[in-house]
Amino acid sequence: MKEAVAHDVVFMAAATDTGTVRKNNEDAYFFSKKEQLFVLCDGMGGHESGEVASKLAVETVQNVFTQKSNFQIEAACADLPENLPAEAKILVSAVRYANRRILHHALNSPEKRGMGTTIVAAYYKEGMIYTVHVGDSRIYRLRNGKLIQLTSDHSWLNELLEDKEITENDLKHFNEKNVLTRALGTYPTVKIDVYTENVQEEDLYLFCSDGLHNALNDNNIRQLLNSSAHSSLQDAVTSLIERAKEQDGSDNITAGLLYFPTLLHQKPQYRQRTTVSDESESISQVLDKTLKSSYSLPAVKSGNIKKWSLAAAAAVLLTTAVIFPNWKENPVKNTNAGIPSALFNENLHRATNSKDHINTADLKDAGSVVLVQIRDRKYLDVLRSLEYIKILDAPDQFKKDIPIHAGTFTWAIADESDYILYKNNNIKLTAIDDWASHRGNTSSFGTNSGNESGTATYTNVPENRGLIYLVGSFPNTTYKDSQIYINDQIVGKLSNFLNDGFTLRPGEYTLTIRTNAGRVQHIKRNINVVDGQILTVEF
Numbered sequence: 001m002k003e004a005v006a007h008d009v010v011f012m013a014a015a016t017d018t019g020t021v022r023k024n025n026e027d028a029y030f031f032s033k034k035e036q037l038f039v040l041c042d043g044m045g046g047h048e049s050g051e052v053a054s055k056l057a058v059e060t061v062q063n064v065f066t067q068k069s070n071f072q073i074e075a076a077c078a079d080l081p082e083n084l085p086a087e088a089k090i091l092v093s094a095v096r097y098a099n100r101r102i103l104h105h106a107l108n109s110p111e112k113r114g115m116g117t118t119i120v121a122a123y124y125k126e127g128m129i130y131t132v133h134v135g136d137s138r139i140y141r142l143r144n145g146k147l148i149q150l151t152s153d154h155s156w157l158n159e160l161l162e163d164k165e166i167t168e169n170d171l172k173h174f175n176e177k178n179v180l181t182r183a184l185g186t187y188p189t190v191k192i193d194v195y196t197e198n199v200q201e202e203d204l205y206l207f208c209s210d211g212l213h214n215a216l217n218d219n220n221i222r223q224l225l226n227s228s229a230h231s232s233l234q235d236a237v238t239s240l241i242e243r244a245k246e247q248d249g250s251d252n253i254t255a256g257l258l259y260f261p262t263l264l265h266q267k268p269q270y271r272q273r274t275t276v277s278d279e280s281e282s283i284s285q286v287l288d289k290t291l292k293s294s295y296s297l298p299a300v301k302s303g304n305i306k307k308w309s310l311a312a313a314a315a316v317l318l319t320t321a322v323i324f325p326n327w328k329e330n331p332v333k334n335t336n337a338g339i340p341s342a343l344f345n346e347n348l349h350r351a352t353n354s355k356d357h358i359n360t361a362d363l364k365d366a367g368s369v370v371l372v373q374i375r376d377r378k379y380l381d382v383l384r385s386l387e388y389i390k391i392l393d394a395p396d397q398f399k400k401d402i403p404i405h406a407g408t409f410t411w412a413i414a415d416e417s418d419y420i421l422y423k424n425n426n427i428k429l430t431a432i433d434d435w436a437s438h439r440g441n442t443s444s445f446g447t448n449s450g451n452e453s454g455t456a457t458y459t460n461v462p463e464n465r466g467l468i469y470l471v472g473s474f475p476n477t478t479y480k481d482s483q484i485y486i487n488d489q490i491v492g493k494l495s496n497f498l499n500d501g502f503t504l505r506p507g508e509y510t511l512t513i514r515t516n517a518g519r520v521q522h523i524k525r526n527i528n529v530v531d532g533q534i535l536t537v538e539f
Contacts, residue, residue: 008263010036010124013233014256017241019211020249021521026050026117027209027254028058035065036124038256042137042209044183045115049106053117053185056105057098061121063294064094070294071097075286079279085272087125088194091132092276095119095184095192100287101295102185116183120151120207122258124199127265129258133193134182138213140206140221147222150195154182189278198267205258208240211251215244233257249520373429406431465503466529468511472539474498481516488512504529511537 012033018025026043028051041057043050064071068090076093077084084092098119106112118135131139136153156179182191204225213221224243230236240255279287374380383389408428474482474494484491484502486509491502494513506529513522522539529535 008124008127008265009261011233011259011261012038012257013237014038014040014207014254015234015237015241016252016254017245019252020245020519022250022252024048024051025252026054027211027252028054029207029254029256030058030062031256031258032062032065037062037065037121038207038258039119039121040137040207040209040254040256041117041119041184042135042211042252042254043115043117044180045112049112049115050117052105052112053102053115056102057117057119057184060098060101061091061094061119064090064097065123067294070290072286072290076279076283076290079283080276081274083272084194084274084276085128085130085196087123087128088130088132088196091121091123091130092192092194095121095132095134095190096279096283096287097291099184099190100188100284101291103188104288104291106185114186116180116186118180118209119184122205122207124258127198127263127267128270129197129199129205131195133195134184134190135180137207137209139195140208140218142204142206142222142225143200143202145222145226147218147225149218150197151193154180154193156181188284191278192276194272194274194276196270196272198270199260199263200266201260201263203260206240207256207258209252209254211248211253212240212244212255214251215248215253216240220247233259246520248523250522371427464531465505466531466533466535467501467503468527468529469501469534469536470494470498470539471536474539479513479521482513482521483516485512485514486510506531513539 010033012031014029014031016025016027016029026048027041028043029038029040031038039058039061041054043052043054043057045053064073071093073090073093076096077089080089080092102116106115118137120131120133120135120137120139122129122131122139124130131150133139133151134154136155137151138153139150141148141150184190206221206225216224220243221240224240225236227236227239230239237255237257241253244253244255372383374383380391383391406429470484476495479494482494484494484497486504488510491497509527509529511522511524511527512520514520524537524539527535527537
């Protein structure tokens with residue numbers, strides 16, 4: 001007779017909520033007490049693509065664990081360090097399979113190009129917990145009443161902080177706090193953070209999307225988890241989500257808890273943290289072959305993945321094209337917004353066939369095409385008003401999906417066959433916060449009466465005030481009776497301020513849009529208003 005094996009007691013619970021603003025939920029999760037596995041993903045991409053990406057990731061990880069014989073786990077991890085535990089390698093292989101599956105799905109569905117997802121996942125076995133992490137979803141641990149964040153966000157902001165390129169004092173001026181530097185499905189390979197530690201009795205692990213940790217700070221989370229008012233683990237999850245929804249609610253909110261009340265397998269103190277590098281091409285081929293047999297993926301031309309790789313590696317196109325006809329007047333000085341305006345292809349050469357040659361006699365002078373950097377999209381209107389400038393490319397659909405950051409970029413022009421006709425690899429975009437040092441004492445375009453730069457004034461701002469514009473879509477069916485609050489003080493009805501904006505004295509503010517019943521629809525924190533400034537707040 002086979003002796004029964006005693007198992008540790010592990011409790012699991014999770015829930016997700018669409019929030020108060022979004023129409024669909026791009027978060028997804030899965031947990032299994034049998035497999036002692038938990039997975040949480042937060043998708044992105046728009047047009048329901050984020051929802052597809054997160055579900056594909058969750059499903060793939062689940063399948064790797066429940067159908068191990070269908071996946072070449074050892075081959076998928078052949079490049080990993082020998083000292084990495086086998087349990088961690090299973091998680092890494094699952095994440096790699098998920099990344100490639102999302103990528104292939106996007107390549108075969110043009111409307112879903114660019115979709116991706118974050119992931120946090122944990123696997124428990126005999127006193128040890130093994131976790132993997134990509135993106136800005138988080139894992140926390142509550143032990144002896146103390147809350148510790150076990151993951152480090154893969155966001156542009158966090159990397160700048162870690163590299164000490166900015167300080168905590170700079171955060172209030174940083175507008176792109178949630179721009180990710182890593183995600184599944186956005187690039188052919190992915191770096192994965194892996195963390196292993198021993199579990200102690202009464203440890204509680206929290207998994208959450210940014211909809212929760214952006215709304216609740218660590219102290220809020222700790223107090224809620226330490227509360228004795230919860231009747232069950234599920235009740236604790238519900239309390240976290242409801243509190244986050246009350247505080248913000250502008251994003252999907254997902255939370256999951258793993259609780260270890262008693263342990264039979266208690267291991268000595270142990271921690272291992274490592275980052276697994278991008279897999280090699282040979283391992284990518286193993287992943288693709290396995291995925292094709294497991295999910296009947298349609299064939300994808302290798303050139304398409306190379307093209308994808310080049311576009312991602314270039315990290316680029318974040319600029320606006322403007323054409324200047326020949327003129328004698330002084331051209332407008334550096335001004336911008338940043339919008340993608342180029343195509344990429346692995347063929348970085350001009351076609352040499354005779355049919356591609358151009359008869360120079362047919363060419364006519366059309367002026368100069370330049371790239372300009374402006375600090376706000378509304379200044380495009382200023383450029384358009386000038387007689388000698390024509391805006392060639394500023395598509396609205398990229399306004400929120402692709403942020404513009406300081407750094408060195410590439411711009412390219414391609415013909416209809418995707419051949420690169422022109423390519424500039426060394427375009428430098430300056431951080432907006434640094435502009436003042438290059439322009440004397442003026443701190444904002446078109447806002448100071450003594451503006452020596454000659455920049456056109458967009459509108460006059462009252463003395464000792466800043467002018468605030470709200471930018472976004474506010475359909476009457478949803479926002480008919482919505483109210484604007486500044487630092488919890490009511491400003492007035494949203495519809496009354498959409499066209500002309502409103503003014504504030506210099507300072508730092510939190511702007512909230514609420515329904516007439518007080519429910520939060522949007523919230524923007526750390527809005528810094530400067531005397532004479534024109535500031536747009538995007539939703």
